[in-house]
Amino acid sequence: MYQNNKLTRAVRLAIAAGAATTAMAMPASVAFAEEAAEEGVERIQVTGSRIKRQELTAVTPIIEVDAQEFAISGNLNVEQKLAELPSTLPSFGPSSNNPGDGTATVDLRGLGTSRTLVMVNGRRWIPARQDGVVDLNTIPASLIENVEIITGGASAVYGSDALGGVVNFNMKDDFEGVEFSTLYDITDEGDAEKFNLDMTMGGNFADDRGNAVVYLGYSKREALFQGDRDFSSVALTESGDELVPGGSSGVPGTRIFGGPTLADGTVLGTFGPNGEGLPWVEPSSRFNYAPDNFLQLPQERYSASAFAHFYVTDEHRIYTEVSYIRNEVPQELAPTPAFTTIEINPNSAFFSPEVQQAFLNSGELNDDGNFEAFIGRRMVENGSRQSIDTRDAFRILLGVDGYINDDWSYDVFYSRSMLDQTNLLNNDVSASRFIQAALTNDAGTECQDPSGGCVPINIFGAGNISQEAVDFVNVGASNVTNVTQEVFMANVAGTTPWTLPGAQEPIGLVFGYEKRQDESSFRPDEFLASGDVLGFNAGEATVGSYSSDEFFTEISIPVLSGKAFAEDLSLWGAARFADYSNIGNVESFAAAVNWAPTEWISTRIGYQQAVRAPNVSELFLGASNGFPGAVDPCSADGFQAGVTDVALCEATGVPAGLVGNFEQANSQIEGSFGGNTELQEESSDTFTVGVVVQPMDGLDFTIDYFSIEIEDAIASFGVNNTLNVCYNVAQDINDVTCQNITRRTDGNVSLVKSLNENIGLIETSGIDFNITYNTEFDFGLFGNGSSLNVQFRSTFLDKFEQTPIAALPDQINKCDGYFGNTCGAPRPEFQSNTRINWTTGDLTLSALVRYIGETEDDQISEGTATADELVVSELDSKIYLDLSAAYVVSDALKVNFGVKNILDEEPQLLGDSQQQANTFPEVYDVFGPRFFLSGTYTFN
Template sequence: MKKNLLSVAVKGAISLTAAAVMVPAMPAFAQQDAQLVEEVVVTGSRIKRQDLESVTPLTSIGAEEFKISGNLNVEQKLAELPQTLPSFGPSSNNPGDGTARVDLRGLGSYRTVVLVNGRRYIPATQTGIVDLNTVPGTLIKSVDVVTGGASAVYGSDALAGVVNFQLVDDFEGVQITSLYDVTGEGDGAKSNIDLTMGGNFADGRGNATVYASWSEREAVMQGDRDFSNVALTESGGQLVAGGSSGVPGTLVFDTGTTFNSDGTSREWMDPADRFNYAPDNYLQLPQERFLISSFAHYDISDKVTAYGEMAFSHNEVPQELAPTPAFTTVSVNPNTPFFDDAFQQTLRDMNVAAGVDASTPVDLFVGRRMVENGSRQSLDTRDGFRILSGFRGDINDNWSFDTYYSYSNLENTNLLNNDVAASRFRQAILVNDAGTACQDTSNGCAPLNIWGAGNISQEAIDFINVGATNVTSITQEVLSASMSGSLATLPSADEAVAVVFGLEYRNDESTYRPDSFLSAGDVLGFNAGKETVGGYDAQEVFSEINVPLVSGKPGVESLDFWAAARYSDYSNIGGVSSYATALNYAPIDMLKIRAGFQQAVRAPNVSELFLGQSNGFPSADDPCAAGNVTSDTDTALCSATGVTAGSFTQANSQIEGLFGGNPDLKEETSNTFTFGIVAQPMEGLDIAVDYYSIEIEDAIDVLGGGVNNVLDLCYNVVKDINSPFCQAISRRGDGNVQIVNVLNENIGLIETNGIDFNVNYGTDLDFGIDGGSYLSLAFNSTYLLDYDETPIADLPERVNTCAGVFGNTCGSPRQEFNWNSRITWTSGDLTLSALVRYLGETEDDVIENNGVAASDLVVPTLDAETYLDLSLGYAMTENLDLNFGVKNALDTEPTPLGDAQEQANTFPSTYDLLGPRYFLSASYRFE
């Protein structure tokens, strides 16, 4: 009955919304002779307020910040905030998928809700994240960042917080904006041009705004910079040139043999023989992007306004990787003429030892870098579309309403080029004694000579080369209807009690349709994956209340109580609830104290529930491999799982994992506590100090928290061959890990807490171009006290400490202390500004979590880094503005890493990679 009633309500609201947008122009009613007070809805609450006080910690970035910083991609500006952990962006090549993301508190992009004008936007992946490439940067009025759980206000996913882009939707005139950005090396250019047009109609009762944008970003390769042109590894107590054991000359793991270009065999030399894959990878991904947005509103009457939004985005971002590393078992004819007599005899001897005929094909595990096949290429093309229509208005002097319906759709086409078909690779290697034909000649097989670099014929390449096309379709429908207003005023306060009531319906559906080669696993260079199809809907009821308890009393300038609650009925997990409370107390006008508690929930998304099993290759350490065995390692368990501890060298720093969804997942639950003080000790000076503590229970992640964790838990912690961690590991004949099965689970607990300290100061000065000027200073910082992950609920004593560390367990650096500070001086038409960013020092996570001595590591710490950005703006005329600047003016480079890196010998999303960048932007407005 509950579902039926809610369905009737939301369907009725849909009809009402559609009717509002289609209502023709009507004569306006006479305005009442009453003084109107502009009300503002603060991000973090739907209650309309006459002040800009947030009930939870909030950071706001104004449009001027984007203008003077020269950021073409908005995620780069958000990544500079101390409250965020840099996520996918322009340098995310592998891993990467062409999206740009924001990750609040480092809790995962899928735990951050991204809104546009307070409403959900186009989802870009099956995890539900929003690609920030689709947000029109020139239209941004402000970006509000609320950290801490916000599910009670905005629904599922908001465990870490909310990022709300407030866009211009009432523009008048025509404005052209352009930007050109290039590195000091003269490469990696970025350029864009935006056109914004808008105007009022119907005697000012309506406005329509249209925005169009084109942008392009040029590629930079890892080979173009000294710190990234060689894949580094750790050997002999120093960083040395390393790379992959998949080499152009082929490595036979069973015998430790590699081959010269003439087919002669020799002993494999590690690491000297490894393949340097770095130069073939992007350091900055190229991009081409088109955006079109439109906004319109029309006052049907003095009481009712119809409004609508439309957005379209076309975004192309390729990735490029080194040629396919073919790691697979092949059957080889001992009489193959492509290699020398010595290796022929080695294979015959293997057959004799096995008690079979000397000429019987031998199974070998090989690593072959398919340089003759060209670099692997992946092109993601995302076409996103969103339409929204709604109406808002006043019911009477005290109550108002807002209802809307939005439909979003995204089509992601992923093209893969220059891969190798595994079945054809194996077929083409097994040749006749003369090497002139395949033993199996079906499908036009051509003999494949992998025994030495440069020996593969074009005919063989044509036979084994394969491409793939994968398509992801995502749709989201949202229907929301809310009513807000005021109740009675308490005798002890000056303001009325404010309340909001609302209903919301959301439906998410998506499909991932992989090419037949990928779904069958018949590929060697890209991650194989199965189809992902699924969806769910949620019907929700929410409410908020703000109660001014006391105001204008001695010792109590104001005391407000705020609360929010939401009940959600999900089609897949059933009913869940979330709530939030906050108390805001101002003993005097210049001092405010706020404390809040929120319990938020996050339902598992389509990917987590239904992801088809797929392969990935994260960085990981095998505890049984030489150099990785410690006093905690159960060497007997290594033997029981088929390998002698320390008897082999780990083939690659990346170990294959099998990932996939789990339809039996349950929701995550988080508890967030915040306590803060906001002080205004003098005119122009604001100081905010906020403590936060976030705890996520039943966190959804892969088994054990990842491939590296599963290996560690099996051999160093649990030490039980029957445990799910040891059972997830399988090995090859040479001892190396073949694959680790890490499907999704509700794994355990994530806890983090810290302190934000922010200062804003502005003052008029009595000197300048026109005899005066204005100086402003903004300082934002975060001190991370703790970030702990307990990947196994049954092992509460096993905690991964991730505050102040980086590495294969904890991932990207989580500095204990980050800050940035902008100083801006404005006088007349001139604006000078400087931004200083500081990233604190971090250490390798094996020091804290595995007891490894820092002296045993080649790079135990990542140095603290300081970046300086400078800009100059000048209003040439009333309508023409110019901005010039340089980013990373100090040419700060990252600390090079070996095995504990993400890519490019560093963490590209965290640190600046390309040196100084110079930008010039111009904006001209036609009135």
Template sequence: MKKNLLSAAVTAAILVPAMPTFAQQDAQMVEEVVVTGSRIKRQDLESVSPFTSISSEEFKISGNLNVEQKLAELPQTMPSFGPSSNNPGDGTARVDLRGLGSYRTVVLVNGRRYIPSTQTGVVDLNTIPGTLLKNVDVVTGGASAVYGSDALAGIVNFQMVDDFEGVQITSLHDVTTEGDGAKSNIDLTMGGNFADGRGNAVVYASWSERESVMQGDRDFSSVALTESGGQLIAGGSSGIPGTLVFDTGTTFNSDGTSRAFQDPADRFNYAPDNYLQLPQERFLISSFAHYDISENATAYGEMAFAHNEVPQELAPTPAFTTISVNPNTPFFDAAYQDELRQMNIDAGVDVNTPVDLFVGRRMVENGSRQSLDTRDAFRILAGVRGDINDDWSYDTYYSHSNLENTNLLNNDVAASRFRQALLVTDDGMACQDTSNGCAPLNIWGAGNISQEAIDFINVGATNKTSITQEVFSASVSGSLATLPTADEAVGVVFGIEHRNDESTYRPDSFLSAGDVLGFNAGKATVGSYSADEVFTEVNVPLVQGKAGVESLTLWGAARYSDYSNIGGVTSYATALNYAPIDMVKIRAGFQQAVRAPNVSELFLGQSNGFPSADDPCAAGNVTAETDTALCSATGVTAGSFNQANSQIEGLFGGNPDLQEETSNTFTFGVVVEPMDGLDVALDYYNIEIEDAIDVLGGGVNNVLDLCYNVVKDISSPFCQAITRRSDGNVQIVEVLNENIGLIETSGIDLNVNYGTDLAFGIDGGSYLSVAFNSTYLLDFDQTPIADLPERVNYCAGSFGNTCGAPRQEFNWNSRITWSSGPLTLSALVRYLGESDDDVIANSDVAASDLVVPTIDAETYLDLSVGYAMSENLDLNVGIKNALDTEPTPLGDAQEQANTFPSTYDLLGPRYFLSASYKFD
């Protein structure tokens, strides 16, 4: 069926599976193309791996300002950091294919590596201009042999417009139905040909702004929830404005009188002080140019600059630390003075001796903690491509990327000054140590800290990160002989590549010395590595146009990489594509990929973090598997104390002795085109990662579980990693990077596309397209200890402190679009399946014993209307989350905001309006 211009335009807006009907028809209009996932030029658009493409029209009609929001809607991706990632978060936006980690997904722009924005090598999607996109290609199933290290899960390739002519202004504004959280942007694109059409240059500039929403602005997130008595109740932190002394279980009223701490009634609700949507201001400028030097040589270049500011805001500093207190301190009542003096008597020392206490104090008088990340990213690329003769061509380029990240931390508390200011004279009028202008600090009751004391203990920090990447690549591609049984020649590629990555993170002296209470302390991270690589690909048409074998093609790729830090490693891939008849295509592939450890994994200076975790020795967490004798041996009686906080401090850091990860990926797919306008793609994938790089045991929660419930050996590295406080609570768990065990995942992708002309509509005709994309997750298993293969964390269909964000077994979305003349109506339906608390699958805990055993399945509906007002002016209006779907409230097994904010919509319905005008 020959499509008219209307049907072709609408089809371009569909999420495309591998080998769709329209792609093959488009292939007749080009001589040779390069498909993402391979460097070989060919006359078809068939991919050797599971492949999805998102066109620029999809971004336009969906009203997405940030590209990561659209990618997060794909069933093949697991939402990573984004606009609601406040804590944890770092201001970046990321993509995570198959849930294997964003650092195992390679992000490309025009088929080439882009600007790394973190020391893990992750690309911040905030640096990629959404309006300039031609399409986004997603290849899953491993691609290290073609694109190098990191591509264990696959690649995301952003194809940019590089031949624009004219001037175009595009703008987008959206706002929630609550009237908050507005997002705005305006883009200017200018381009044109020069030198009698031998060259073209495009310049693009964009400004965007996103307003903040606080957790207190929504009912479901306004109170930090916890689990108690079989229900969700208001919880929070034991670091409270009135101060909690853990040693005596005492807190204080505003007048300094002491009383017993009531748990959880006295806990501090930190939720309202946290962002639910992070504000952002971003400026981008990009340019693309090419010029035909001769018939056989085209020079091309790219330039990009991104300035991005994203703050985070957290509740005031929770000061958990050991202090020395003068028992005669006048800030608390006589009853507590007597209690402290009695402690000295019991210890056999003078009654006036300072007493050591472990306290939790929420420093509300100091204001909310603020972290502002400002990232300035720059990239320049220059290359030459062309034809050697009719059969061979070449492409060579050099790129240089640099990112400078300045991180400002405000309203933290200096630990040393906090302790100094608490040890006061008997009259409370002065510090016992008056150095540095010490002012007495009264934490004994809410609201009692003077401004002089705040000025003395308040500290800010400035941290600098610098990241540089250089890439040189050269390749030749061409055709060899044609086999007697085929019509097309054998295609090959040979190439070399050199890559150098180096970065430094230099924390403020307060952070590096650990002299902070509210932000995570950390040491400097400085390191670099380089890789010299050779690669090749071959595509062999074995049989074509025979009975029962319409086509049979063998594809293969290999890459040898010599890393300065780990030595030589090899990746390879092969795929067989078979079409018994024209409407049926079958493919099978195997890839062995590698990922070299990145700078952060190798050289990360030791730093602190506070992940959610359960202490097996704490009340409510003791199970039949818990070794209670081991709890006693490590200094605590099982079940005798309540866990102070749902977050437990971990010590993280790099390991220069890490080796590469290795993954084996098997894919098998069938694409059927039973009729004009309909194609169905079914793909199975199985990915296995050996020697996976992770923290010891897979995380703080895993280490605690392994120590007390699995290994049960006090001399094991897991038990040795745990340090406890005198009150029984875990003080810190040391989890440095290791090559740990195994990660295995498998699933099935089903993609269906249908498009047809209709005999009604404006001017008597219209076009209807329906796209359905889905993933069914069969397995996601983590074996954190190679020596304990029987110890497996089963995460398919689960969420929680072990498995992290929900890995639903079944996710799908469907885009339905009807277009006639200048009018386009479209609806996107997204379905996220239910998931269970991971303790059900991994700890034999019954669902009936949990307060929130399951996160319900959620359905989202987005609606949009587009209208071409004229040949120059296009308008789009729509509503996202039209059903006002809210997430399931969670207690202790949440990430933040009583949910997993990157997975679920948090802000309710939001309206958007976009307009595009192109000048003649």
């Protein structure tokens, strides 16, 4: 009798708790709970199998991905499966080397990872960075029961950060027995292996009043370098009408900018191995940095989790969740490019006589008789730069839930999440020591400033730096980040005594309170903090915290049911009132109407006003330097006749006569970025309207229109936008954008400052169209019948526009159907994926077809270039086919085998508008066909 009652209560409790966090499902949940209470365990099982998917019943568009999809697709890392969905924009993942930070993230609707809230079992998960973003590496795929994805603003229900939507991972937390699972994955070229091994064991105790589950996991991913694939082995650039080998102007022989004229009339551009003078030839003189970069980042991960619950009485239970994840992900870049100004002794023995004479005849020696030059030296003798991120994440949660009476339940929990990250930087170069060591005596045997044990460094010619000189300038750094988040939440959910005259179900309510505290600190190594670095971005400490007190409520009002043209008509609403310690009071609201005129068709209309509070990184980020791709409007490549202000270019440091004529030294321009404690919240308006049609058994389709507008979006002007606004829009030397630009003596931009501001406007809209079809056949293999399941998901992107500075509404970045340095990763106007499963007996054959539509270079939408002027004006559409098979060998053993990208679809090559590896490696497959084999063995 207790077992029967316990299961009844468990189901009721789980559903009632779900109603508090997934309000869209409340009406069905209440009804199901009442049926369960009346009819017992057998009825629970039958009713449970008939509950419709939330994709069909939710008033806000929702996508479900079950555990089978992860298993049959062979995805070791969670983010790879999510990145395949048309409603997401691929973000950081296994190929995110530069840019990248060792995390794997999800970006709903392409609105930014910080605007996507990631939860586990309906509760906030461990932040991996100071911006609060969750690293999906901490969520093992083998432990996932299913994933629910709600797109669009949802902060009224879930709190801050849910402007783009919510991704909720429901984990296995009630398990009996022992289960081992493993996966091995390798490319058809025998490299880039992936491996994982997981163990899950659990059981009941105390006469089945409690259950405990323990999970242990290990995974490893091997490195693959860009040099291991032909398409990425050479850094490409655009020249004329073709892609040609390019690279960096920081070269092993040293690039000298504005060098003297040699005896033969050529300008000194670089140096041969014996110090002889050589001209600079574009683009053949550039350094190919590609082979030293990872195409697949290595990874090693250890995971341990425990879930337990215990029924103190039939009505009340306590529960706990404990997780620990250690994740190590290195990044590797080409050797340090030392771009700096040095003094050169023209009489140094490092130079050939011809070069010595050129320096002496230049007429540009300073008072000390030295030549001052801005140089670019690739420190190949110092080895590749390494950035090794190790994250130790820990989370503990303790809660109690139960029933107050037959109609009302409660749930109270406290969680504490902690992350300790160590970032080791190897093979960097000290700027001060490099400058000191470069100025030597005439013989080149001693530094002119011998302090600190200075060792002369011969940078003039490839391979000329001695090991002693390397040891003198080489530095490393150890940077530490600590993130802590505490959450306390209490809510009650239930049904009221009131039922409207035309309805069959009572009004449901949820009331709750949540308190959250976020704090974090980043403390850089002294070398990094001082800025005395040449190979990695300098940075300052980032330390800060904030807290919030939030009250929330939801209401579900069944209006009509079982009536003509109103099989179901219900209203839903939610509100959240929050008081933040840093920005004060904010509110968010939501409302929806669900109308089903018949049993086979229903409509849903929803509106949500959501907010996102600025995070610790946005508020307190210490100034740090980065090198994004950007175009200087004053240079030959960026100048627009009749648009760019020539006088302003000269007033800000471009020598007279060079505006529109000088070549930009590098495609990347240094920027200084930082936080702003005066930031206010972002706000968004989300409107959705959809139709759910179920014309026959086994067939349903959904059509949902969405429109999201984010105001006061937090962003920095960015290097490219700052330059463009200053010279092409504001055209005022006193404008803040112009004040943030400094130039070198040769006219090139040396630094652009850009702090976070509430300056942006983001608008996106489109249509999601999904079809699910299930049917059974009399034919099959092994004397069995068979069944077919087809699931088609697609998104038509009608609009994605960014106005970086709302005060300049004419400066709109149109990104729907575009890619490039402004829009970033491709945003096709149409994307889809189709999963086809055919099951006969114990065998399931499966195919996944992914389609990514074509996109154009965003320079076309900006009007800065025409298609004819670009080497690659368009990225063609791509179709990827994955095939797999699953077989149930026995009740205990299940195996999966598959091939991803079986058609060997290769990425289309790009030049200057790429992200990395001559493409966008998180969007397009860069490995070729991959084979995977996985298995699960379970025993009691």
